[in-house]
Amino acid sequence: MMKNTLSVIVITKNEEDRISRCLSSVTHIADEIIVFDSGSTDKTVEIAKQFTDKLFVTDWQGYGIQKQRALDKAACDWVLSIDADEEVDSKLAQEITSLLNQDVIEHNAYKVRWKNIIFGKPTRFGRTARACTRLFRRHGSRFDGAIVHEKVLFEGETGVIKKGFLNHYSIRDFEHLLYKNRLYAVLMAEKKFAKGKKSYGIPLAVLRGLITFIQIYVFRLGFLDGGRGLLYAVIYAQYTFNKYAGLWSLEQQSKQ
Known part of the structure; x- marks a missing residue:
């Protein structure tokens, strides 16, 4: 004990x-x-x-x-x-x-x-x-x-x-991976919007996604994990873009 x-x-x-x-x-x-x-x-x-x-x-x-x-x-x-x-x-x-x-x-x-x-x-x-x-x-x-x-x-x-x-063991299969990507991106966009965070537009959302990919795949050596490392870097970059694109869409909706 x-x-x-x-x-x-x-x-x-x-x-x-x-x-x-x-x-x-x-x-x-x-x-x-x-x-x-x-x-x-x-x-x-x-x-x-x-x-x-x-x-x-x-x-x-x-x-x-x-x-x-x-x-x-x-x-x-x-x-x-x-x-x-x-x-x-x-x-x-x-x-x-x-x-x-x-x-x-x-x-x-x-x-x-x-x-x-x-x-x-x-x-x-x-x-x-x-x-x-x-x-x-x-x-x-x-x-x-x-x-x-x-x-x-x-x-x-x-x-x-x-x-x-x-x-x-986050991922059951590829369909589950895409589901979680979408779910967490939407939830994080809503969280940031509720806190008054700004997206600063779609171009910056794209840039954030690219930076995320470089961080995970290059600086954190994701390329050494082969195909899994590449997949994870791409998916997480996509999540980052979706998160800020979702925030941008909420900003547009609030102006209508």
């Missing part, structure tokens, strides 16, 4: 093909697993119940609000927030266990490294290995209310767990 207890929180909707892998990866390190489902019509809830009795079905008001609902139910010292399409690998699990067994833990939150799994194979470059904040003290932490790309808020600096990965 770890000196500091751990709650794992997961939000779900129609994740029957991925939720078992996700929850299986944390059962041996979690003191409790909390799942918040927003109306799955498949077997997600049934499968999740095999791992926890702390399962709640609610409406959907956005990622930030849903994760805060899950956080509100957590009772342990620390919280690990992961998505249903993610998996804690064995090395990361060991590092989390080692950290939470310390008498004094330096930071209030920790980033973990991400590894994208694209069509069954991991990518090593591009946006893989960027760190995201997922492990944090429960007391004093909260999620913002963002509808998408939510952030956990806390006091102090963030540490980094440098060993192990959070494997990210």
Whole structure:
């Protein structure tokens, strides 16, 4: 048993093909697993119940609000927030266990490294290995209310767990890839519009997309991942363009 207890929180909707892998990866390190489902019509809830009795079905008001609902139910010292399409690998699990067994833990939150799994194979470059904040003290932490790309808020600096990965199985197939590209672009456009952000026109949206491609494919060495690296760079560049083109379209609609 770890000196500091751990709650794992997961939000779900129609994740029957991925939720078992996700929850299986944390059962041996979690003191409790909390799942918040927003109306799955498949077997997600049934499968999740095999791992926890702390399962709640609610409406959907956005990622930030849903994760805060899950956080509100957590009772342990620390919280690990992961998505249903993610998996804690064995090395990361060991590092989390080692950290939470310390008498004094330096930071209030920790980033973990991400590894994208694209069509069954991991990518090593591009946006893989960027760190995201997922492990944090429960007391004093909260999620913002963002509808998408939510952030956990806390006091102090963030540490980094440098060993192990959070494997990210984001893409089921090419159709699902295009669906997510469109969905997140629309949501981010709406988020930026609500905050009063400006698109500065379609030409700049094109330029932003090109810059994104160069960043991922060239500067972050995405080309070393072969066809998967090229596909990911193109798709993410397209997402960037769609996001700002969507913002521009909302600006035009507001003027009518």
